[in-house]
Amino acid sequence: MADDGEQIDERAGSAGAEAGPAAAPGGSAGPDSGTAGPPAVRVQGLWKKFGEQVAVSGIDLTLPAGRFIGLVGPNGAGKTTTLSMVTGLLRPDAGLVEIGGHDVWRDPVAVKSRIGVLPEGLRLFERLSGRELLGYIGRLRGLPGDEVDKRAGQLLDVLDLSGSQNKLVVDYSTGMRKKIGLAAALLHNPEILFLDEPFEGVDPVSAQTIRGVLERYTASGATVIFSSHVMELVESLCDWVAVIAAGRIRADGPLAQVRGTAPSLQDAFLELVGASDRGAGRELDWLGGGGAR
Numbered sequence: 001m002a003d004d005g006e007q008i009d010e011r012a013g014s015a016g017a018e019a020g021p022a023a024a025p026g027g028s029a030g031p032d033s034g035t036a037g038p039p040a041v042r043v044q045g046l047w048k049k050f051g052e053q054v055a056v057s058g059i060d061l062t063l064p065a066g067r068f069i070g071l072v073g074p075n076g077a078g079k080t081t082t083l084s085m086v087t088g089l090l091r092p093d094a095g096l097v098e099i100g101g102h103d104v105w106r107d108p109v110a111v112k113s114r115i116g117v118l119p120e121g122l123r124l125f126e127r128l129s130g131r132e133l134l135g136y137i138g139r140l141r142g143l144p145g146d147e148v149d150k151r152a153g154q155l156l157d158v159l160d161l162s163g164s165q166n167k168l169v170v171d172y173s174t175g176m177r178k179k180i181g182l183a184a185a186l187l188h189n190p191e192i193l194f195l196d197e198p199f200e201g202v203d204p205v206s207a208q209t210i211r212g213v214l215e216r217y218t219a220s221g222a223t224v225i226f227s228s229h230v231m232e233l234v235e236s237l238c239d240w241v242a243v244i245a246a247g248r249i250r251a252d253g254p255l256a257q258v259r260g261t262a263p264s265l266q267d268a269f270l271e272l273v274g275a276s277d278r279g280a281g282r283e284l285d286w287l288g289g290g291g292a293r
C-alpha cells in the first residue's frame, strides 16, 4: 500500500483561513469574522420536521474554513438531517445555508462544484466496478478523461483498493464501500468535504488510511466536516467541534473550548447532552447471573 496520500496531487491553492477567536458555546458567534474569505458553512435558523417529529430545531452555526470539524451528538440528535440539508440533499422547512458564501438552494451548481459528500447509507452504482465508478463520477464532474484515470488510480492505490478495482461495487464490504465513496467524493478536489460517519464499519487499518488521507487534505487548507459518535476519534482528529442534541447546537467552537475543564471530550459531551448521570441499566436486575431466569 502506498503511503497515505503521498501520491495525491497537491491541492491548487488553499480554501482556508485561520479561524479567529472561539465561537460562543450554544450558538456560533461567527468565527473568522474579520479574516479573509467566507466561512466554510453558515447556517441560520435551520428547521426540519418529519411529521410531528422535530429533527432540527432552529440551528445557527458558523464553521470556519480550513479546519477539521467534528459534528457530534447522540443517536437521533439530528446530525444526518443537518448534514443532508447543508449539502443540498434535503430541503429545509426553514432557514439559510451558505457554503463558502454561496446559498445552497439558490446557487446549487456553485455549491456542488465546491463540495464532496460521503452521505449516510451511500447509494452507489452497484453494477460498476470500483474503477468504473470513479471513471463515471469523474466524467460527471467534468474532469478530462486522462485526469480522471490518473486521480482514480492514485486514490485506489492510497486507499488500498487497487486489488479490488475491477470487482463490482455490489461485492464490496462495508469498509470498502466507505473507501470507494470517499474516493468518489475527493475525485474533483473539493474545497469542503462532508462525511457522515466515515469510520463506521471500517477496520483499524483502513481507518488509519482514511485518516491519513483526510489529514493530508486538511493540511493543504481544505475543510473536513464529519459526523461521529466516537469521541476519542473526534478528539484526536478535529480542531473544531459542534455538539448537537435533540436538534439543537449545545456547543461549538475550537476543541479546547468545547472540552473546557472536562478531562476529555467524552466527559464534556456527556455533560452537554445531559447524559452523565444516566444509570447504566440499574433497573435491569434480571440481566446476567449466568442463567435464564
Ligand SMILES: Nc1ncnc2c1ncn2[C@@H]1O[C@H](COP(=O)(O)OP(=O)(O)OP(=O)(O)O)[C@@H](O)[C@H]1O
Pocket (backbone or CB within 6 Å): 050, 053, 054, 055, 073, 074, 075, 076, 077, 078, 079, 080, 081, 082
Ligand atoms: N426520513 C425520516 N422520517 C421520519 N423521521 C426521521 C427521518 N429522518 C430522521 N428522522 C428523525 O429525525 C431525528 C433526527 O434523525 P437523524 O438521523 O438526523 O439523527 P442522527 O443524529 O444522525 O442519528 P444517528 O446518530 O443515530 O445516525 C430522529 O428522531 C429521527 O427518527
